Amino acid sequence: MRIYDIILKKRNGGTLTKDEIAAFIDGYVDGTIPDYQASALCMAIFFRGMTDEETAALTDCMARSGDMIDLSRFGDLTVDKHSTGGVGDKTTLIVAPIVASLGGKVAKMSGRGLGHTGGTVDKLASIPGMRVTMAREAFLRQVEEIGVAVIGQSGNLTPADKKLYALRDVTATVDSIPLITSSVMSKKIAAGSKSIVLDVKAGSGAFMKTADDARILARNMVAIGKACGRKMSALITDMNRPLGTAVGNTLEVIEAVKVLRGASKGDLYDVCVALATEMTMLFADLPHEKAEARVVSAIESGDAFRKMQAWVTAQGGDAAWLETAKYGDGAALAVPVVSPADGYITCMDTEEIGTAAVILGAGRSKKEDEIDDSAGILVCKKTGDAVKKGEILATLYTNDAAAVAPAEKRYLDALTVGSAAPEATDLIFDIIR
Numbered sequence: 250m251r252i253y254d255i256i257l258k259k260r261n262g263g264t265l266t267k268d269e270i271a272a273f274i275d276g277y278v279d280g281t282i283p284d285y286q287a288s289a290l291c292m293a294i295f296f297r298g299m300t301d302e303e304t305a306a307l308t309d310c311m312a313r314s315g316d317m318i319d320l321s322r323f324g325d326l327t328v329d330k331h332s333t334g335g336v337g338d339k340t341t342l343i344v345a346p347i348v349a350s351l352g353g354k355v356a357k358m359s360g361r362g363l364g365h366t367g368g369t370v371d372k373l374a375s376i377p378g379m380r381v382t383m384a385r386e387a388f389l390r391q392v393e394e395i396g397v398a399v400i401g402q403s404g405n406l407t408p409a410d411k412k413l414y415a416l417r418d419v420t421a422t423v424d425s426i427p428l429i430t431s432s433v434m435s436k437k438i439a440a441g442s443k444s445i446v447l448d449v450k451a452g453s454g455a456f457m458k459t460a461d462d463a464r465i466l467a468r469n470m471v472a473i474g475k476a477c478g479r480k481m482s483a484l485i486t487d488m489n490r491p492l493g494t495a496v497g498n499t500l501e502v503i504e505a506v507k508v509l510r511g512a513s514k515g516d517l518y519d520v521c522v523a524l525a526t527e528m529t530m531l532f533a534d535l536p537h538e539k540a541e542a543r544v545v546s547a548i549e550s551g552d553a554f555r556k557m558q559a560w561v562t563a564q565g566g567d568a569a570w571l572e573t574a575k576y577g578d579g580a581a582l583a584v585p586v587v588s589p590a591d592g593y594i595t596c597m598d599t600e601e602i603g604t605a606a607v608i609l610g611a612g613r614s615k616k617e618d619e620i621d622d623s624a625g626i627l628v629c630k631k632t633g634d635a636v637k638k639g640e641i642l643a644t645l646y647t648n649d650a651a652a653v654a655p656a657e658k659r660y661l662d663a664l665t666v667g668s669a670a671p672e673a674t675d676l677i678f679d680i681i682r
């Protein structure tokens with residue numbers, strides 16, 4: 250079977266067989282198919298799409314491309330959560346300790362930043378001392394003892410996704426429903442949790458720009474998960490503005506701590522409570538109201554934050570730093586972006602805001618780029634807020650003076666300021682169970 254013929258077939262709108270998909274994944278993982286042919290096939294899939302059967306076959310081949318983790322020792326208590334990626338999305342840092350404090354077992358493998366979106370592993374790695382790699386047995390022991398361990402996709406778990414994810418990131422082939430479905434669900438299935446909650450983002454900062462596309466993606470992923478014997482639920486949440494106020498690694502950890510300590514309420518708190526509630530409903534088999542009450546009480550009692558401290562300590566991180574770190578630490582420059590006019594913010598191009606953060610150093614433009622943990626943006630005004638000319642809209646943090654002007658321009662260009670307040674919109678568009 251020649252990879253050239255497989256690319257040509259998909260480019261011309263054909264339907265790939267299971268064997269053709271397996272030949273692509275096997276050849277790409279063992280290195281006989283080079284990046285340029287894999288990226289050509291991804292681009293063909295981007296434009297031509299895939300049938301449900303092709304997507305299921307791709308997911309299965311990717312999940313089996315490496316090890317499959319066996320979490321059966323934890324019975325039905327294992328629960329995972331995955332976001333399709335957004336700007337300011339630090340929900341894992343918040344929901345993982347909440348759910349672990351309620352008895353769930355969170356054995357989680359997370360990704361690095363992709364495109365304009367940040368990655369949980371990069372955020373965790375910004376905590377001084379925090380290890381994001383761990384041997385399999387140590388990882389499972391930590392889940393047993395503390396209830397939560399989060400590391401990067403490690404060892405030989407879904408090597409196909411590891412390679413494809415990095416390739417798609419730099420070839421403009423991220424925002425494709427079959428490629429996202431297979432990427433997310435192959436990792437989730439190989440990672441072994443019985444229950445899986447998906448946070449499918451929709452809007453200008455998400456890979457899915459509309460709630461309708463996000464719904465299709467969510468339904469695809471829920472169906473594939475159920476077919477593999479998992480308990481599934483998916484929330485479709487708004488990404489037409491950054492989630493919370495912090496964008497960038499250290500900044501986001503600090504904001505996550507504020508939410509866990511009950512010191513910050515708002516959109517981020519609401520999405521985290523909704524996600525942790527779904528996770529608790531699944532792993533503890535509870536109705537919505539009871540699960541939500543437990544989640545809220547885990548935050549208010551301090552149990553969830555204590556769990557975060559125990560988790561960070563177990564992975565070598567400095568738990569005391571969580572309480573002392575301040576916005577702007579480590580960044581030589583803190584530059585306010587001010588409003589050019591009086592009015593209301595009527596719209597935020599959230600992808601552009603994510604890109605402004607990448608320019609400041611918070612993400613990677615190329616696979617091998619280094620991240621500046623302290624770089625990012627603290628957003629002060631969001632869609633719907635009234636602003637006065639000269640008022641601070643956001644603060645940019647960086648150690649790269651040359652990045653300030655382009656990031657500031659990008660940020661301002663991402664905002665629309667109008668004379669009337671826009672209509673309020675939902676934060677959670679839908680739940681698919």
Ligand code: URA
Nearest residue numbers: 333334428429432433
């Ligand atoms: N998150 C993933 O894990 N994969 C994608 O393709 C997009 C978001």
